[in-house]
Amino acid sequence: MTVQPNSMEARDKAYHMHSYTNARALERDGALVMERGEGIYVYDNNGKKYIEGMSGLWSVAVGFGENRLVEAATRQMSKLPYYHTFTSRANGPSIELAEKLVQMAPVPMSKAFFTNSGSEANDTAIKMIWYRSNAMGKPEKKKIISRIKGYHGVTAVSASLTGLPNNHRSFDLPLPGIFHTSCPHYRAFKLEGESEAAFVERCAKELEDLILREGPETVAAFIGEPVMGAGGVIVPPAGYWPAIQAILKKYDILFIADEVICGFGRTGNMFGTQTFDLQPDFMTLSKQISSSYQPISALLINENVYAPIADESAKIGTFGHGVTAAGHPVAAAVALENIAIIEERDLVGNVRALAPKFQSRLKELEGHPLAIEARGIGLIGALELAPREGFATGQLGPKLFSIMVEKGLISRAIGDSLALCPPLIINESQLDVLFDTFEASLDVLKKQLD
Ligand code: PLP
Numbered sequence: 408m409t410v411q412p413n414s415m416e417a418r419d420k421a422y423h424m425h426s427y428t429n430a431r432a433l434e435r436d437g438a439l440v441m442e443r444g445e446g447i448y449v450y451d452n453n454g455k456k457y458i459e460g461m462s463g464l465w466s467v468a469v470g471f472g473e474n475r476l477v478e479a480a481t482r483q484m485s486k487l488p489y490y491h492t493f494t495s496r497a498n499g500p501s502i503e504l505a506e507k508l509v510q511m512a513p514v515p516m517s518k519a520f521f522t523n524s525g526s527e528a529n530d531t532a533i534k535m536i537w538y539r540s541n542a543m544g545k546p547e548k549k550k551i552i553s554r555i556k557g558y559h560g561v562t563a564v565s566a567s568l569t570g571l572p573n574n575h576r577s578f579d580l581p582l583p584g585i586f587h588t589s590c591p592h593y594r595a596f597k598l599e600g601e602s603e604a605a606f607v608e609r610c611a612k613e614l615e616d617l618i619l620r621e622g623p624e625t626v627a628a629f630i631g632e633p634v635m636g637a638g639g640v641i642v643p644p645a646g647y648w649p650a651i652q653a654i655l656k657k658y659d660i661l662f663i664a665d666e667v668i669c670g671f672g673r674t675g676n677m678f679g680t681q682t683f684d685l686q687p688d689f690m691t692l693s694k695q696i697s698s699s700y701q702p703i704s705a706l707l708i709n710e711n712v713y714a715p716i717a718d719e720s721a722k723i724g725t726f727g728h729g730v731t732a733a734g735h736p737v738a739a740a741v742a743l744e745n746i747a748i749i750e751e752r753d754l755v756g757n758v759r760a761l762a763p764k765f766q767s768r769l770k771e772l773e774g775h776p777l778a779i780e781a782r783g784i785g786l787i788g789a790l791e792l793a794p795r796e797g798f799a800t801g802q803l804g805p806k807l808f809s810i811m812v813e814k815g816l817i818s819r820a821i822g823d824s825l826a827l828c829p830p831l832i833i834n835e836s837q838l839d840v841l842f843d844t845f846e847a848s849l850d851v852l853k854k855q856l857d
Contacts, residue, residue, distance in 0.1 A: 415440045415452055439812070444471025447830045447837055449817070458841050460811075460818045462830045465636055465668045465787075466694035469748050470830040476700045479744035483737045492521065492734035494725075501734030504743050508705055511746075512690065513681045516707040521734040525667035525693040526560025528704040529630065532663050532689050533564050534728055535708065535716055536627045542719035549584055550621055552614065552629045552660075556590040556638030559630060559665055568630055571638065586621065589613045590635070591643035594780050603644045611650035618658050628661040628688075633679025636668040639824045640789035642782055648683045661712065663689040667704070668787070671695035671746070672755040672831050675762055675785040682784070688712050695831075698745045701738035754831040758786045761838060768842040769827070775849050777803075777856075786831060790845070792823040795856065803852070810851050816844040 411417065416437035425433055440452045447470055449459050462468065469476070483500060490498040505519035520535075522528045533551055540548040551568065553559065559568035566574045567581035570590070575581055589610045590596060597606045618626050631651070635641035655662050664687035669679030672695065676682045680690060688711060693704035708716075720726035732738070749755070762785050769788045773781040779793035792803045804820035811818050811825070819826045829841065 446470045446472065447833050455815065457812070457815050457817050458829070458837070458844070460816050460827050460829050460841055462695075462828050463699055464694070465673075465828045466699035468671055468673075468695040468754065468831045469698045469745060469752075470832040473698070473700070473745075473748065475744055475748060476698065476741050479740045480701065480737050483740035487736050489732075490736055491731060493729055498734065498736040498739070500736045500739035500743060504705070504734075504739040507743060507746060508692065508707055511677065512707050513676075513678050514686055514690075515709055516690065517710040517713045518708055520706045520708065521739070522704045522706070522730055523702045523732050523735075523738075524560065525665075525691065525704050526562045526565040527730065528667070528691040528693060528706050529559045529565040529568060529663070529665060530562045531728065532630070532691060532706055533568070533628070535689075535706075535712065536661060538719055538726075538728075539712060539715045540627055542715040542722075545624070547622075547625050548627045550626045551585050552617060552626060553585065553587050554590055554631055554635075555587045556592070556635055556641065557587070557631060557665075558635065558637035559632075559667075586617060588617050590638065590641065591647045592635075592639070592641045593644050604646060607644050607646045607650055610647060611654055614651060615654050618654070618660070623658040623660075626658065626660050628663055629655050630663040630665055632665045632667070633669045633683045633685060634674060634784060634787065636787070636826075636828075637821065639791070639821045640782055640787055640826050640828075642784045643683070648685060652686060661688045663687060663691065666690050667693045668695075668828070671749055672758050673785055673787050673828070675755065675759045677755055695749075696745070697738060697742040700745065701735070701741040702732075703735065703738035703742050749831070752832070757833075758831055761833065761835060762786060764835060764838055765827075768838070772842070772846060772849065775846070775853075777807075777849055777853055783827075786833070787826075787828045789821065789824040789826040792825075794823070806855075807848060807852050810848040811844065814844050814848055814851075816841060816848070818845070 419438045420434055441449050442452045443450050447458055449457050492501055508519045509516050522531055537549055553568040553570055555570040557570045559565045567585040570587040591610050593603055593606050664680050664685050666678055670692045674682040680687060688709050690707040697703050765786055766783055769781045769783055772778055772790050777792050778790055780791045782789055801822040804823040807825055808820040
């Protein structure tokens, strides 16, 4: 891309350091600047149209340009643009949203606690766990188990939970006391000749071995995404979650379901917890809670978690944790309206109706000479490219991504896997265009490589 002097791209390069970006590459190449969005489409500042095949960052469930969310924000802005929730203060939308989320929860939950991002929600969950263990007179019960390739955010604690090398490298993470057990990606991690059932058994055993090695009385909680997202869209094999949950129960270990991607319909149920029959003590929610029109996240906690924390706060005089914008009334009002849209338009029903087509078109791409595996559930999936001589792991994915962008489709390269997670409002003909473009891009890459 040629960057014109004083263009948005040039000013971006001059003044803006980006998240998750190679800063020197950005200085050289400039950014892709988006200007507006409508439905499943976004338009860049040159007027080029793209299918947003990733819903932004797995998040814009109701699509772009949804006026009901704009109006909900405007109404709340005029009435009470901000009020906090510290020191026994409250505001209407945060109360309504807390009630709504607790009532929507597919397992018994007692309270909602608000934060601004998925990272903060997970960070808060761990702080609550430490606080609770102290409250219960078990100060040794503090260790947390996460998984290789799990993604839980980027704050010091949540980045430690994340099981991806780039979130640790040069950051001096993970923090002590946070461990990573096996990733349930059968194709990638199975031993030679190992059946899926034997693989599941091994994953469970590796978790149990880790708990026993560390001492069960020192392990407080396990965190996992029902379906791993940023680790490459990894749907666990049948039997995985029952086996893992049985071990957590056996050793009295709390379970945090990170629903930041799966929550609000993505897997064909309102929550991934339903799709995989989970019994979490915590659910962390963000992204599709407001379709990312406003930054907001929430933790749902059950009574077993809440009661000791509440007692400890009474003993100390406060629960000394919370952020300025927790329960922000505008963000909460937008989240409420967004959830109302998801329910009224039965977007979960739309996921169920379109999932067979989405998954079968993705599976067809597995037959492409460049591909090795298609995986997914509901309206989330990924196609992994086969390793190729002359290319290091993680080199081909970005190449295909660039071809797709050229053709007007935004996906996400996770190593050599290309992820898809379109807005939940997508329709059948739009899905066809999305997959036609994906396929044509694969053909272009193949020509370039042959
Ligand atoms: N948890 C999961 C499963 C995520 O996918 C993400 C972000 O992609 C996070 C947590 C972190 O959320 P945030 O980027 O809002 O901090």
